[in-house]
Amino acid sequence: MATAQPLVVSGEGTVFEEIRRVAAVVGCEFDHAPDLAAARGRWTRAPLVVLDEDIAVDSPPMPARDSVVLVCKGAPDLDTWRRAAALGARRVFSLPDDEAGLTGAFADVTDAPAESPGPVIAFVGGRGGSGASVLAAAVAVEAARTGSALLVDCDPLGGGLDLPLGLEHTKGLRWPEVRVSGRVSVPSLIASLPSRGNLPVLSCGRSGDGPTPRALSAVVAAGSRAGRTVVCDLPRHFSEGTLAVASAADLVVLVVPVEFRACMAAKQVLNHLRPHTERFAVVASGHRADGISASQTAGMLGPPLIADVSPERRVAITLESGEFDLPPKGALATAARAVLANLRPLPTAQAA
Structure with a gap:
């Protein structure tokens, strides 16, 4: 009928x-x-x-x-x-x-709301090159394997999340072509975006401005209202839109290389975001340096450590070719599942 x-x-x-x-x-x-x-x-x-x-x-x-x-x-x-x-x-x-x-x-x-809203997860690097964007993409891919998800690129200076996913030549809208505010129709939005399988990706383009704060908030709210897991890759410059997404997120994941200087940089990021949310978690990334461990990295920052991502040569090679192979038993996929498993109330981050 x-x-x-x-x-x-x-x-x-x-x-x-x-x-x-x-x-x-x-x-x-x-x-x-x-x-x-x-x-x-x-x-x-x-x-x-x-x-x-x-x-x-x-x-x-x-x-x-x-x-x-x-x-x-x-x-x-x-x-x-x-x-x-x-x-x-x-x-x-x-x-x-x-x-x-x-x-x-x-x-x-x-666009009737889902029975329960989808979670919003935001990723931000403790410093440049931490792997936050790659982990955000991996979490979105994992979420889409068992449900529905939406990957939102919030960083206009990041080169575009469509690149590592091999979608740079796929037709569809990017920021700043998506100009919305207020209530957004999710079916219409999803139909206009490039997708990796059943994962729609709203990427920043290689030119033009990034998303406006109103457009970004509208898209994130719409995806959550539709019951999708909304994964956001945040820039390390704290615009109005960045702070709005961090405030709306159920979990803000700070991706931090295991080295002392990266921890100090991550503290600055945390201090800028803390007035807007207390829902933080840490993922340690990269090779060990400076004689500190993943747990010590999180300990210096305060929020709980939920995953530790070691470099994977296979993933690095596929990222360069735009294939984004995500072996289910690899460190990146394991970390992505750990992030999704932690979408429950976390201990409040303590100042460190």
């Missing part, structure tokens, strides 16, 4: 064109009735009813139902609210000022 569509009750005027444009933004198809008499047979079946105020003038009684909204041009007056109340509309949207509200109403139908 086909899923019922929203019902728009409106004449062929300016308001109808505005409603149609807003619905198109989130990829929402709808049924159209020119007046309430024509709408009566579909009134109770539609998941959402959108009324043009002009249609609501001298309206006949309609069956009581939820999810009715009324759309008007200009600021609603007392008569507008009376018409809304008579037809059971609990929300009134004035276009174009309340476009975001109407967009959200359509998106609630086309």
Whole structure:
């Protein structure tokens, strides 16, 4: 049986064109009735009813139902609210000022939230070259093997996460081509992105600006709302967007090479992020240096150590060729699974 569509009750005027444009933004198809008499047979079946105020003038009684909204041009007056109340509309949207509200109403139908939101994991390097981007990609690949995920590149100066995944020649949108804010339709977004198997990747391009803070927040929120595991690769420069993602993340993973200087650099990163979240964990990376261990690395920083990634020659070779081979029993895949397993409340990071 086909899923019922929203019902728009409106004449062929300016308001109808505005409603149609807003619905198109989130990829929402709808049924159209020119007046309430024509709408009566579909009134109770539609998941959402959108009324043009002009249609609501001298309206006949309609069956009581939820999810009715009324759309008007200009600021609603007392008569507008009376018409809304008579037809059971609990929300009134004035276009174009309340476009975001109407967009959200359509998106609630086309993009119904999952039973539970998906986790958001953010990765940031303790210093440059720590392997945070590679680990973020590995975690997204692992998450997509057993569920649904979304990999989001938040670093406009990182060269693009599509490169290590071999997607640089795959058609699809990148930042800054994705320009969204407010409510985002996940099916429409996913369909527009390049994918590695069933893993959609929103990468930064090789030119132009990166994501705006509003666009970044909207995409991350949409992916989580749809129940996907959202994996974000953060830059080490702390823009408004970076801090917003860190604040929203269920876990911020600090990837730190096992060396003293890297620990000192990672402390600075941690200090910048700590006012925005306390949900941290450490992954140690690289060869041992300076006579310190992975556990000592985490001990100098405070957050718990959840994985230790040793270099893998096979992975390094495939990264250069854009194949990103992830052996299931390798150190990188093992660390990725450890990160996913730790998506539960972690001990609060202590200042170190």
